[in-house]
Amino acid sequence: MTDQDDLLPVGLEDALPARARAITEAMRAVLDAMDGHGYDRVRPPLVEFEKSLAGRMEGVATRRMIRFTDPESLRTLALRSDMTVQVGRIAATVMASAPRPLRLCYAGDVAMLKADQLDPARQRLQLGAELIGSDSVAAASEIVGVAIDALKGAGLGNISVDFTLPDLVDTLAEKALPLDVDKREAVRRELDTKDAGGLTAAGGEAYLPLLYATGPFDEAIAKLAEIDAGGALASRIAGLRDIAASIGKRARITLDPTERHGFEYQSWFGFTLYAEGARGTLGRGGTYTIRGSEEAATGFTIYMDPLLEALGTRADEARKTLFLPLGHDRDAAARLRAIGWRTVAAISGSEDAKALGCTHRLEDGETIALG
Amino acid sequence: MTDQDDLLPVGLEDALPARARAITEAMRAVLDAMDGHGYDRVRPPLVEFEKSLAGRMEGVATRRMIRFTDPESLRTLALRSDMTVQVGRIAATVMASAPRPLRLCYAGDVAMLKADQLDPARQRLQLGAELIGSDSVAAASEIVGVAIDALKGAGLGNISVDFTLPDLVDTLAEKALPLDVDKREAVRRELDTKDAGGLTAAGGEAYLPLLYATGPFDEAIAKLAEIDAGGALASRIAGLRDIAASIGKRARITLDPTERHGFEYQSWFGFTLYAEGARGTLGRGGTYTIRGSEEAATGFTIYMDPLLEALGTRADEARKTLFLPLGHDRDAAARLRAIGWRTVAAISGSEDAKALGCTHRLEDGETIALG
Incomplete structure (x- = not known):
């Protein structure tokens, strides 16, 4: 063994006692909060058939999965890179006949062969909850509330939730702000990057006002309602208002209706979780359809690293x-x-x-x- | 996606709500017991350089590891199949200067490419504690005690601990019961399989009485002391007696001094954990030397599946x-x-x-x- 063998590969690290303890405590708190709302934990395996992991949901970067050949089946196996798809498989198969709505939660490590540009980590601790059988406003209100309670349970104070409408362009393009099918992807992309010039160039002038219906929820949703002259968004706007009302003062709510990065597979509603102290997002959630079973669902995922960052280094009171x-x-x-x-x-x-x-x-x- | 993609590969399974809850509860109890004895949890990554995992300890079946090439370093990575070696690496590297004895514990999933003949599982939840910096009788007494407390904490009643002397043949073969170096491995093997005929054929007649120094601790250790006329085992026998005395009535102690399967890397002391209700072993432990740093250590590992089997199906009191x-x-x-x-x-x-x-x-x- 050389000294180099003692190092860990890039993007993989040990959590030593202080950090491991913070992880254990935060994880227990998050799981307990989800359990308190009736979410049953499931523990899918680390490894599955690649097709099962890759096939169940859109937007999962299968190229980044760790893959290898199973000597038993001679089929390709993969290390999970996302546990949501595993919970979807469980809901669609072994728990297909369990009463709905089915509330499941999970916590476990996921791994990637290659890091992405923004995050060098190749292993992440993912935690989340899925409400399976509904993508209604009530389901979305519950899931946002559970996410907030989970973060508060872990000790976070200033939580922000940023709402979005992942299928906004599709909803408007049909009638209210007509747009050729072949132009929609470009318009979505320019809206996502908030590029007014690019949006105009892509033929999306009519969508420009959407870029300004953003910010603190009450003002932003009022602007969105003004834009929605034809009423194509009326039910979505009402839904967002109901969800925001259900949260009340438990978190700061903002709206960014054109945000789409990270919401590739969500349907009408998506949200991003932020907290003071963490640079990036803590997690995301929203409504979606489980691929294969085509069942409606609502859920959220949070990651341990930004959660710990938001929690900060606490004065390490010497334990007795x-x-x-x-x-x-x-x-x-x-x-x-x-x-x-x-x-x-x-x-x-x-x-x-x-x-x-x-x-x-x-x-x-x-x-x-x-x- | 075909229906077959919905199945899991052989040896991998989902823990659904009832089982997942039992796992979470048992895991918390075991970790809390180890923490109570001053063992700090560490969380090494799922994946490391294959050489680091394979090189640090003898007796680890590297052929059974899941391996793949790292696109970053172009070196071979492996999914961990044993967390003890990872804790050894941490003790020898990033925590090399932490005061000794260093008490570390862990809990996490390990995975194998191929199952072994006795256990079809390709993923196991491994838990354990390592006392690094000592392989003394006091260290061994503490580790056996922590293992018992961990199992009791999880709810187990009738615990048995079977002591063994992994280096028994080496100790005797030098002088007390002389044996050529090239015959030792065969004698070890026949003793391990309790084959009196094979033992004689292998030239180990003098070792036959060892096969009968087995059973409840007090009687078996007395027999072993009788055999040990030359006193080659005197310190080991005294050590085993001290460890047994430290346990008192907290567990049933037995002795099987020639047991060697599963103790390939232990030095003078090894033990196996059993409990009523579980067919196989719950785990093992003993004294060893961390390869590379050559530091003495004592530790134990338990596995979740036999632990849950021993706990049995509890009357699932409906939770309020x-x-x-x-x-x-x-x-x-x-x-x-x-x-x-x-x-x-x-x-x-x-x-x-x-x-x-x-x-x-x-x-x-x-x-x-x-x-």
Whole structure:
């Protein structure tokens, strides 16, 4: 073994004790919040047939998956790069006959063969919840609320939710703002990048006002309603207003109706989660249709790295940790652990209790603070 | 997508809600028990350089690893098939200067390209703790105790621990029961398979009595002490007695000094964990030397599948779950969740609360049991 073998490949890293503990705590809090809203955790495997992972949902970058040949079936297997598709498979197959709406949640590692340009990580801890059987306004309101509760449960304060309308162009292009089918993709792209010049060049002049119906929810939705003279968006606007009302003051709501990056497979509603302290997005969600089973669903995904970034480095309050000298009373130590003490036992007698992180020492059955 | 794509590859499976919940609970309990004894969790990545995983410890079946080429480094990467080697790497590299003894624990999925004959699973959830910097009797006593506490924490009752002496033949062959170097491997193998005829044929007649120093600890260790006329095993026998004494009545202790399968890399002490209700072993542990850094260590590994088997199907007490009708008071629901209620909200008004697993219904601010 060379020293180089001791390094980790680019984009893969160890979470050492402090970070691992923060991950465990945040993960438990997020899972507990989802569980509290009736979402049952499922644990799909790390590896599946590539076709099953790649085939169930649009917009998943299959080229980035880690693939290899199964010696058993001689078929191509892949390491999961997204757990949403696995939950969709479960809903469509082994849980096809479970009552709807079906509420499932998950937390697990996903891996990519190649990092993307914005994020060098090749492994991410993905957490999320899916409400399967509905893409209604009520379903969307619930999912946004669960996402907010999950982030608050993990300890986040200032949460922002940015709403979008992923199928906006399709909805308008038919009648309200007519657009040839072959021009729609270009118009979507220019709207997504907020390029007014490009939008005009692509034949989307009529869509220009949409670029300005953006910002804090109340003002932005009012602007969108003004643009929607023909009423093509009326039900969507009403839906967004209902969802925003259901959230109330629990999060700051903004609107960016033309945002489309990251919402390639969502239908009428999408949202992005932000929090003070994190540079990027914490996660995304929205309404969609499960490919294959064509069942309506609403869900969200959050990622652990930006969540930890938003949580920041907390003052690492020294955990009360009790040093147990050689020959200590094992039963007494067990009783102290049972009431919440963390213990570190001497095994040689030459230990430096403080260097090992201890705050107290067991002496004659008493817990004495280390000076 | 064909129906076949909906199936999972052989040896890989989904954990659906009931099983996933059991896994989450057992995993939290095991991790909390290890944490209580001062073991810090680390989270190494799913994927590493193959050489790093394969090179750090003997006895790891590298042929069974899932391997692929890294497009970044053009080197071979592998999906981890054992987390112990990853913890060894962490101890030897990024945590090389952390004070000793270093107590680390882990829990995570490992995967194999091919199943072994006894276990068709190609993915396993591995949990364990490593005490790095010592392979003393005190270290071994602590690790066996932590393993027992972890299993008890998960809810197991009747735990058995079977002690072994992995380097028994090497210790005896030098002087007490002389054996040519080229005969030792055959003698080890025949002892491991308890084949008296084969042992004799392999030139190991003198080792025959070892086959009978097995069973409940007190009697078996007395027999082993009788065989050890020259005193070559004296320190080992004293060590085993000390470890057994430290466990006291917390588990049933047995001895099988010639057991070697599964202890290919352990040094003087090894143990296997059993529990009533599980057919196979729950896990193993012992003393070893971390390859590369050559640091002494003691640790154990347990696997989730046999642990769940030993826990058995518990009477699935219906969790108190509260149905929230359409138009319910959201703040009241949040307050009820905060005091431990699990809620399931109506989104259509046509839900069957009982079919969705609810036991209660919120009515006029009161929780009413469903009839």
